[in-house]
Amino acid sequence: MFPALIHTITYLKGGIFGVPLFHKRESQFSIRTPWGLSFPPAYVDTHSLSRRRKIYSQEKGFRYQSMEKPESDVAIIDYLQDAPLSDSYEAALEALSSLVRQQKHGDQKTIGGKYGKLDRMRMYLKTLDLEERVAGLKIIHVAGTKGKGSTCTFCEAILRESGFRTGLFTSPHLIDVRERFRINGVDISEVKFLLYFWNCWNQLKEHETEDLPMPPLFQFLTVLAFKIFVCEQVDVSIIEVGLGGRNDSTNVIEKPVVCGITSLGMDHTETLGNTIGQIASHKAGVFKHQIPAFTVLQVSEAMDVLQENARELMVPLKVVEPLDSKALNGLKLSLSGDHQFSNAGLAVSLCKTWLQRTGNWEKLFQKDNREANLPEAFLRGLSTAHISGRAQIVHDSSSSISHVSPEVAETSGDLIFYLDGAHSPESIEACAKWFSVAVKGNNQSPSLVLSSSHNIENINVVWKNGHVQHEKCNIQEFNKISKKILLFNCMEVRDPQILLPRLVSTCASSGTFFSKAIFVPSISTYNKVTSGTSVVPSDISSKDLSWQFSLQRLWERIVHGIDTDLLEKSTKMDGAETSPHREFLYEDASNCSPSNGYFACSAVIPSLPLTIKWLRDCVRENPSLRLQVLVTGSLHLVGDVLKVIRR
Numbered sequence: 001m002f003p004a005l006i007h008t009i010t011y012l013k014g015g016i017f018g019v020p021l022f023h024k025r026e027s028q029f030s031i032r033t034p035w036g037l038s039f040p041p042a043y044v045d046t047h048s049l050s051r052r053r054k055i056y057s058q059e060k061g062f063r064y065q066s067m068e069k070p071e072s073d074v075a076i077i078d079y080l081q082d083a084p085l086s087d088s089y090e091a092a093l094e095a096l097s098s099l100v101r102q103q104k105h106g107d108q109k110t111i112g113g114k115y116g117k118l119d120r121m122r123m124y125l126k127t128l129d130l131e132e133r134v135a136g137l138k139i140i141h142v143a144g145t146k147g148k149g150s151t152c153t154f155c156e157a158i159l160r161e162s163g164f165r166t167g168l169f170t171s172p173h174l175i176d177v178r179e180r181f182r183i184n185g186v187d188i189s190e191v192k193f194l195l196y197f198w199n200c201w202n203q204l205k206e207h208e209t210e211d212l213p214m215p216p217l218f219q220f221l222t223v224l225a226f227k228i229f230v231c232e233q234v235d236v237s238i239i240e241v242g243l244g245g246r247n248d249s250t251n252v253i254e255k256p257v258v259c260g261i262t263s264l265g266m267d268h269t270e271t272l273g274n275t276i277g278q279i280a281s282h283k284a285g286v287f288k289h290q291i292p293a294f295t296v297l298q299v300s301e302a303m304d305v306l307q308e309n310a311r312e313l314m315v316p317l318k319v320v321e322p323l324d325s326k327a328l329n330g331l332k333l334s335l336s337g338d339h340q341f342s343n344a345g346l347a348v349s350l351c352k353t354w355l356q357r358t359g360n361w362e363k364l365f366q367k368d369n370r371e372a373n374l375p376e377a378f379l380r381g382l383s384t385a386h387i388s389g390r391a392q393i394v395h396d397s398s399s400s401i402s403h404v405s406p407e408v409a410e411t412s413g414d415l416i417f418y419l420d421g422a423h424s425p426e427s428i429e430a431c432a433k434w435f436s437v438a439v440k441g442n443n444q445s446p447s448l449v450l451s452s453s454h455n456i457e458n459i460n461v462v463w464k465n466g467h468v469q470h471e472k473c474n475i476q477e478f479n480k481i482s483k484k485i486l487l488f489n490c491m492e493v494r495d496p497q498i499l500l501p502r503l504v505s506t507c508a509s510s511g512t513f514f515s516k517a518i519f520v521p522s523i524s525t526y527n528k529v530t531s532g533t534s535v536v537p538s539d540i541s542s543k544d545l546s547w548q549f550s551l552q553r554l555w556e557r558i559v560h561g562i563d564t565d566l567l568e569k570s571t572k573m574d575g576a577e578t579s580p581h582r583e584f585l586y587e588d589a590s591n592c593s594p595s596n597g598y599f600a601c602s603a604v605i606p607s608l609p610l611t612i613k614w615l616r617d618c619v620r621e622n623p624s625l626r627l628q629v630l631v632t633g634s635l636h637l638v639g640d641v642l643k644v645i646r647r
């Protein structure tokens, strides 16, 4: 890490002070500039003068010192030079966290001011001299309730495979805030993130007034995304709406090339309204006069609202059918679950239109003029796009962790995590369907058949590409006891009374049942922005577990019909001190003693690291055990699990 940092700083100094540049570093930055120079454009901004200099000290973190008009970028470089990269990065995250805290405490200075949200966004862009340059970006803007992240990810992969330099802005992140900003399919590097981050931060701080306070977190990240995409000179920017559409920070985009609206459902009702029509109206807010838009099949109440909004703005709105799997020419969508065919169909239409409207379709694909066939680049994109925490299967081998294809994971692991950050009624149903199909392979009984050489072999029946197939396998695999475990948490603004029954009934209708349910608090919180290397808090004594206990009571009520009024009085609410004992895994419901607050089929564990350790110990101690753990209810929980098992 350290030598890389020295190189980088040398490179930057070279860029600024005219010292010959290290060509080696050029590949790290891969910056293309219109001036033919190879330093980040952020560093040639002539307007970026600052009257304060950023100073970093180990004890005090970052602070400002008055200076006589030094270049803010020089101050950033001094700062980066003074502190190890990891400290600089943590300081940036701390600065970001301060934006959440201000917002959370309802500091009117931060969230209010004289101007509306979108006016302020325009003013931030003006402060950073980005207004015109953002107008020059060729944007795909995507709103919707479910599938935005997946649709944007498919679009990014398709257009990158078609030869374009892509910028992708999605939310939220799972492990590290840099996941939100992908350049050519890769998270932005720490060094680049820091350069753009401090450049924006310093300038906005410098212009902070009562009427134009520092932006709340999502507004800042949106501004930062524009800064990054402009400076990185991407050919296409794919921008996912944060929440809603009409009043979302991303809606400063005035003239996208094309807009998309994914599947609509009931989510964020506190902000967007209590009916699907009201929600649709917010999402339709991204439509722009005469700019083409696409959506997927919607319930009629939502579709009517979308069409009405489209008519008013003379938007040609087309409804896209889910992608036909035959169009994939035998390949598989890289994102699993039936719902992804709807997202993929939308992405294909958005990309085609983007290519047509930018004059690239004919140039690139004029030979592929058969309408029914997707160009090769599209197929490559659809079969390789990746986004974590959406129908993701991770095989944990305790000491090392490997990403494997679903088929391999299903037949080779002892502790398998099925990760999906579903947290709305529609998505939890999609997740339950996916999980039920994904675990199928392990649940088939072995059959004995004669091979052509008349030796008896074990044949495992597995689910592959939507078809039952037969595979040779090891007899020990068959002797394993498979248990399905639910690892769940959701935010208190969600309604677990809808989510948990929907999950249980959808799984049950496919014959999938959970042996145990574990409720655990997430590590990440909204008021702290962390990275993959941030410290995982070890103090569990002060954790308030009352939400997790209420989830457990609900679970016991819906799955085992236990009277929750009784439990209300008997359940110990002040904390679960340890992980469950090992026998817990093998107990059945008859061992429940609700009067003592003990349940044989569910548990509250006070921390995620403890939970993962407990699961690992269970499979280590019993070689014939296979645990299939569905982690869902919250993208935060999914991100936390990925973070803990990767350490």
Ligand SMILES: Nc1ncnc2c1ncn2[C@@H]1O[C@H](COP(=O)(O)OP(=O)(O)OP(=O)(O)O)[C@@H](O)[C@H]1O
Pocket: 144, 145, 146, 147, 148, 149, 150, 151, 171, 172, 262, 263, 339, 340, 342, 343, 389, 390, 391, 420, 421, 422, 423, 426, 427, 428, 430, 431, 635
């Ligand atoms: N088309 C769809 N229909 C129903 N559920 C979906 C669909 N696409 C994705 N999901 C579910 O929603 C979850 C989140 O997917 P994705 O990130 O693509 O959507 P999103 O709209 O960005 O969600 P969020 O607002 O939570 O970030 C997935 O894990 C999956 O459970």
